[in-house]
Amino acid sequence: xxxxxxxxxxxxxxxxxxxxxxxxxxxxxxxxxxxxxxxxxxxxxxxxxxxxxxxxxxxxxxxxxxxxxxxxxxxxxxxxxxxxxxxxxxxxxxxxxxxxxxxxxxxxxxxx
Amino acid sequence: xxxxxxxxxxxxxxxxxxxxxxxxxxxxxxxxxxxxxxxxxxxxxxxxxxxxxxxxxxxxxxxxxxxxxxxxxxxxxxxxxxxxxxxxxxxxxxxxxxxxxxxxxxxxxxxxxxxx
Numbered sequence: 001x002x003x004x005x006x007x008x009x010x011x012x013x014x015x016x017x018x019x020x021x022x023x024x025x026x027x028x029x030x031x032x033x034x035x036x037x038x039x040x041x042x043x044x045x046x047x048x049x050x051x052x053x054x055x056x057x058x059x060x061x062x063x064x065x066x067x068x069x070x071x072x073x074x075x076x077x078x079x080x081x082x083x084x085x086x087x088x089x090x091x092x093x094x095x096x097x098x099x100x101x102x103x104x105x106x107x108x109x110x111x112x
Numbered sequence: 113x114x115x116x117x118x119x120x121x122x123x124x125x126x127x128x129x130x131x132x133x134x135x136x137x138x139x140x141x142x143x144x145x146x147x148x149x150x151x152x153x154x155x156x157x158x159x160x161x162x163x164x165x166x167x168x169x170x171x172x173x174x175x176x177x178x179x180x181x182x183x184x185x186x187x188x189x190x191x192x193x194x195x196x197x198x199x200x201x202x203x204x205x206x207x208x209x210x211x212x213x214x215x216x217x218x219x220x221x222x223x224x225x226x227x228x
Binding site for chain 1: 115116145152153154155156157160167168203205216217218219220221222
C-alpha cells in the first residue's frame with residue numbers, strides 16, 4: 001500500500017517567517033495528494049489537494065505542488081501567522097482501497 | 113451545515129471492559145469511515161461503509177472490534193474487550209460518495225479513549 005513520510009516536528013517559527021514542511025510518498029500509480037490540518041481543539045479538515053502531477057493545490061496562503069519526479073508534496077507558506085499554529089498531515093489516497101494514508105503529522109508553533 | 117457529530121468526547125475504561133462510540137455523519141453523505149489515531153501518529157483507517165454496506169474492513173481487529181451502520185446513517189464502533197493498546201482517539205469521517213479518490217472526507221472531533 002501507499003506510505004507517506006513527513007518531517008518531524010515541532011517546527012517553531014516567528015510570525016511572518018517562511019514555512020516549508022517536507023513530505024514524500026511511495027505509491028503505485030499516481031495517487032491524489034492532500035494536506036489536512038488539525039487546529040487545537042478542532043477536528044481534522046482538508047487544507048488543499050492535488051490530483052495529478054504538476055498540479056498545485058492552494059488555500060489560505062498555503063501551497064503544495066505534486067512532484068512526480070521526486071515523489072514529493074511539500075507544504076509552503078510565505079508568511080505564517082500565530083493562527084496557523086496546528087498539526088499538519090500529508091495524506092495520500094490508495095486508489096485501490098480509496099482509503100486515506102496519513103503521515104505522522106508535523107506540529108507547527110508560530111510565536112508572535 | 114452541521115458537521116460530523118461524535119459521542120462521547122472522552123471515555124476512560126479498564127482493560128477487558130467494553131466500550132461503544134457513536135457517529136452521526138453529515139446529512140446525505142453515503143460514505144462513513146472510522147479511523148484510529150494513536151498519540152503521535154497519523155490516523156489509520158479501521159473500516160469504511162458505503163450506505164449500510166462494508167467497503168473495507170481489512171485493518172479492523174475483528175476479534176475485538178465491531179462496527180455497524182444501520183439504515184445507512186448513524187454508525188457505532190464497539191471494542192470488546194478493550195486492551196491497553198486501544199488507547200487512542202477514534203475519528204469518524206464522512207464523504208458524499210466514494211466514487212472518486214478525490215472525494216473530500218469531513219472529520220468529526222473524535223472520541224479520546226483511555227484504557228487503564
